[in-house]
Amino acid sequence: MYLASSVLLSVGLLGQVIFAAPGASTLKACKELSKALPDRVSFPLSINYYQEASEYWSTALRDIKPACVVLPTSAPEVATAVKVLNKYPDVKFTAKSGGHDPNPGHATVRDGVLISLSEIAGTAYDKSKNVAYVKPGGEWNDVISTLAKEGVTVVGGRLGIVGIGGYLLQGGISFLSAQYGLAADSIVGWELVTANGTIINVDASDEPELAVALRGSGSQFGIVTQFTIQAHPIGKVWGGLRIYDDSKTEEVFKALHEFVPGNNKDEKAAIIVANLFTAGSARSFVIFYFYDGEKPSTTGPFADFLEIDSLIDITNTQTYPELLKANGFGASLLNSRMSFRTTTIPYITNNPGIYAEISNEMRRITKDYTEDILHLTSQCSIDFQPLSAVVGKHTEARGGNAMGLTATDPDRIILEIQCSWADEKDDEVVRQFSRDMTSWVERRIPAWLEGQDNSEDAYLPLFMNDAMADQNVTGSYRDYAKLKSLQLQADPEGVLRTRTGGFKY
Ligand SMILES: Cc1cc2nc3c(=O)[nH]c(=O)nc-3n(C[C@H](O)[C@H](O)[C@H](O)COP(=O)(O)OP(=O)(O)OC[C@H]3O[C@@H](n4cnc5c(N)ncnc54)[C@H](O)[C@@H]3O)c2cc1C
Ligand SMILES: *[C@@H]1O[C@H](CO)[C@@H](O)[C@H](O)[C@H]1NC(C)=O
Numbered sequence: 001m002y003l004a005s006s007v008l009l010s011v012g013l014l015g016q017v018i019f020a021a022p023g024a025s026t027l028k029a030c031k032e033l034s035k036a037l038p039d040r041v042s043f044p045l046s047i048n049y050y051q052e053a054s055e056y057w058s059t060a061l062r063d064i065k066p067a068c069v070v071l072p073t074s075a076p077e078v079a080t081a082v083k084v085l086n087k088y089p090d091v092k093f094t095a096k097s098g099g100h101d102p103n104p105g106h107a108t109v110r111d112g113v114l115i116s117l118s119e120i121a122g123t124a125y126d127k128s129k130n131v132a133y134v135k136p137g138g139e140w141n142d143v144i145s146t147l148a149k150e151g152v153t154v155v156g157g158r159l160g161i162v163g164i165g166g167y168l169l170q171g172g173i174s175f176l177s178a179q180y181g182l183a184a185d186s187i188v189g190w191e192l193v194t195a196n197g198t199i200i201n202v203d204a205s206d207e208p209e210l211a212v213a214l215r216g217s218g219s220q221f222g223i224v225t226q227f228t229i230q231a232h233p234i235g236k237v238w239g240g241l242r243i244y245d246d247s248k249t250e251e252v253f254k255a256l257h258e259f260v261p262g263n264n265k266d267e268k269a270a271i272i273v274a275n276l277f278t279a280g281s282a283r284s285f286v287i288f289y290f291y292d293g294e295k296p297s298t299t300g301p302f303a304d305f306l307e308i309d310s311l312i313d314i315t316n317t318q319t320y321p322e323l324l325k326a327n328g329f330g331a332s333l334l335n336s337r338m339s340f341r342t343t344t345i346p347y348i349t350n351n352p353g354i355y356a357e358i359s360n361e362m363r364r365i366t367k368d369y370t371e372d373i374l375h376l377t378s379q380c381s382i383d384f385q386p387l388s389a390v391v392g393k394h395t396e397a398r399g400g401n402a403m404g405l406t407a408t409d410p411d412r413i414i415l416e417i418q419c420s421w422a423d424e425k426d427d428e429v430v431r432q433f434s435r436d437m438t439s440w441v442e443r444r445i446p447a448w449l450e451g452q453d454n455s456e457d458a459y460l461p462l463f464m465n466d467a468m469a470d471q472n473v474t475g476s477y478r479d480y481a482k483l484k485s486l487q488l489q490a491d492p493e494g495v496l497r498t499r500t501g502g503f504k505y
């Protein structure tokens with residue numbers, strides 16, 4: 001059994017080996033890494049290499065093979081790896097936590113050095129300080145279930161299967177964001193390996209400017225080996241998902257329009273409205289509901305949502321870890337090539353019609369493709385994610401983030417355009433649907449904004465967690481210039497800026 005499978009593995013990998021062409025300096029760097037970190041570096045044909053180089057959410061990333069994989073178990077081992085890599089300036093490398101970012105070249109590095117943090121995992125709670133120490137490997141299910149035993153939680157993923165490191169570094173939107181801000185806003189300390197391989201500890205109260213930069217700049221300040229996160233109390237919660245057919249479109253969008261400002265008064269409520277476009281250009285909705293309490297509110301916009309008749313209803317009262325597990329279940333079955341793209345839209349008080357406009361345009365863009373019998377398993381969705389004004393209030397109270405949310409923010413909605421498909425030859429076709437969609441929205445925004453006189457409405461920063469690699473996320477941040485100069489200070493040689501994956505300044 002073991003022999004048979006390892007033979008199969010070798011045959012499968014030989015194909016990769018033949019095509020792969022790491023340069024001589026990369027091979028040398030890998031060799032030096034394996035001397036400096038015995039047993040921590042693996043090469044093609046080994047099980048560790050195969051696992052780490054294949055564990056990605058989007059199947060499209062599983063073919064992008066590194067020259068070698070470093071599997072450190074501690075911050076000093078990460079530091080050693082980065083120090084060795086500093087000697088090889090033309091060798092590309094990148095860090096991976098959960099591997100959920102679907103962008104090629106972010107947590108993957110073709111023919112370079114992959115530093116996988118899957119062994120740097122685990123969560124501990126310090127009751128006296130009410131903080132959690134969270135390591136980047138593993139998934140949110142682990143963190144949330146460990147903390148729930150202490151009656152606390154941290155602001156984190158909404159689907160338990162999502163990775164931790166990348167999520168927290170890019171900002172992170174949570175069911176708890178209307179109560180406490182983005183996930184990164186609750187981070188008060190970072191243990192990180194800097195560009196030159198030094199381990200530093202950043203304390204948000206000692207270095208407030210760097211803390212702001214670390215909340216939403218992605219991978220550009222170092223490899224984070226531990227986050228210290230302010231904990232929040234949690235008990236039983238109410239939530240789950242409901243599915244609706246196309247006939248409920250008008251009701252759903254009406255409820256969404258009421259919910260966004262309503263969330264400012266009912267901070268315990270959260271929703272994700274996912275508008276799905278599937279085979280035969282069928283349109284439906286999956287709505288994730290969350291309420292931080294045993295029972296949802298019985299009046300107000302959240303309650304109005306719950307009045308809409310659904311086809312399937314799996315909402316109920318449960319523990320928070322149970323909810324996150326259930327939410328991730330469907331997504332864990334997907335085995336597809338995936339793409340994300342995002343845009344942020346203003347809340348247009350007197351125009352509840354813009355969501356249907358957006359949805360109709362997405363249906364138009366994807367129609368021919370989804371109607372083709374060859375694409376039965378492909379789908380796209382637009383997720384409408386409320387970013388109500390109250391989120392910025394919490395951001396500011398906690399010291400601020402790179403995305404530049406503030407206490408004077410207006411309501412906004414983050415759109416995530418997600419597609420999944422089977423065939424490699426469709427990669428560019430499908431990614432282009434999302435690009436067409438966001439450029440259409442961005443062209444429409446000025447017209448939607450006419451008649452709204454709050455100048456803050458025009459500040460529409462992109463949300464990094466949901467973005468596509470070619471989007472200029474950091475360039476959309478209010479304090480781009482200041483953040484960029486901090487990045488230049490932290491990484492004067494451009495080790496991270498020019499050699500690793502992820503969004504750049
Ligand atoms: C099913 C699903 C559900 C999701 N739900 C949410 C949600 O509720 N809210 C939300 O905000 N986002 C959500 N996302 C998006 C998610 O936040 C991003 O995909 C995020 O990148 C995942 O984190 P990861 O650890 O898997 O990142 P990875 O794919 O491992 O890495 C992403 C980027 O971060 C860098 N990186 C990773 N770890 C480190 C580290 N320790 N130090 C330095 N750089 C690092 C990598 O080099 C790469 O550039 C979801 C994604 C999926 C697939
Ligand atoms: C991103 O946007 C910033 C700010 O507008 C700009 O200065 C920068 O050149 C842009 N970067 C790219 C790669 O387009």
Ligand SMILES: *[C@@H]1O[C@H](CO)[C@@H](O)[C@H](O)[C@H]1NC(C)=O
Nearest residue numbers: 194195196197198200489490
């Ligand atoms: C390495 O980087 C750290 C932090 O960015 C800095 O303080 C230190 O001086 C650098 N060390 C060397 C040897 O350059």
